[in-house]
Amino acid sequence: MAAPAVEAVKAENENVSSTASPKLPRAAISKIEHSEQKGVPLNTPWTYWLDKSVPGLTAAEYEATLRKLYTVSTVQGFWSVYNNIPEPEKLNVRYCYHLMRYEIKPMWEDSANLKGGNWRIKVYKEDTNAVWKELLLAAIGEQFSDSMAKGDDINGISVSIRERDDILQIWNKDSSLADQSTIVEKVKSLLPHVRFSAMFYKAFQTHQAFEGGAYSHPSKS
Template identity: 50%
Template sequence: MRDVIQPMWEDEMNKYGGTWRLKVAKKDTPTVWQELLLAAIGEQLSEGLCEGDSICGVTVAVREKDDLVQVWNFSAKLANNEKMVPVIHALVPNVEFQVVYYKPHQTHAAYESR
């Protein structure tokens, strides 16, 4: 994650953002993690963002069956699947994701109680 931002939707810096969530087969997790991490560092993921938005970080959550790789951005209002998803697929063309979707942090069920 960038600077002092915590990989939690509750972090004040993540307040208006969200995540692209990629459900990945365990065998593909190391490749996806490495490529997206390097792309974030090299600012290649910026190609999938709208003007005024930026990447907060990339995380991986190891799960029992499939893993969840997340690309975090600052502005859910500027998130665009039609731009970001092709960028991700181009970075890992041999990986088939089980699920790819965007989730704004403000849609989290516990967000309203804050």
């Protein structure tokens, strides 16, 4: 039986207003489907996810609260989803957007993330929307490829809305190669006018995130 906290989050995700927990209107879905048929293809598909960070959930419980918004495979499809969901600044606190390569789930236990980690970028709220948009465009345009070590890759981008500074994350697949990357320099070059309150890397292998144990959401730190 699912924990009460899980059921509460799932119900909230389904029933609150689109500002707090966005859903794609039917008209938008129709437009996206059309874009996906005739648009310019992306290098790989990307999936938009939504979740709410809730302390104390197991990995399985956290996974149950994830909501897949849409998987896009074209530039036009990407913009159709982006333009039909609220900007991050309009989300309620503790909600998170993720754009993950293929249909990788934004959790450490996904097989694509097991050996990976992410760069955590804390930004002032007035910069959240701009940073989120720029990182998304860099990801789908494969602009990070020259900043990654050979054999490594970007798995996704996340934004988490917090009480104070918001947190953005750049997920990579191999934490052992992170120190060979120039991701920090790349981010700063993409956003030269943004002041970052903090920027650091964390490998998932350093965390105790196990099935049956308390799951610490990647954006909590």
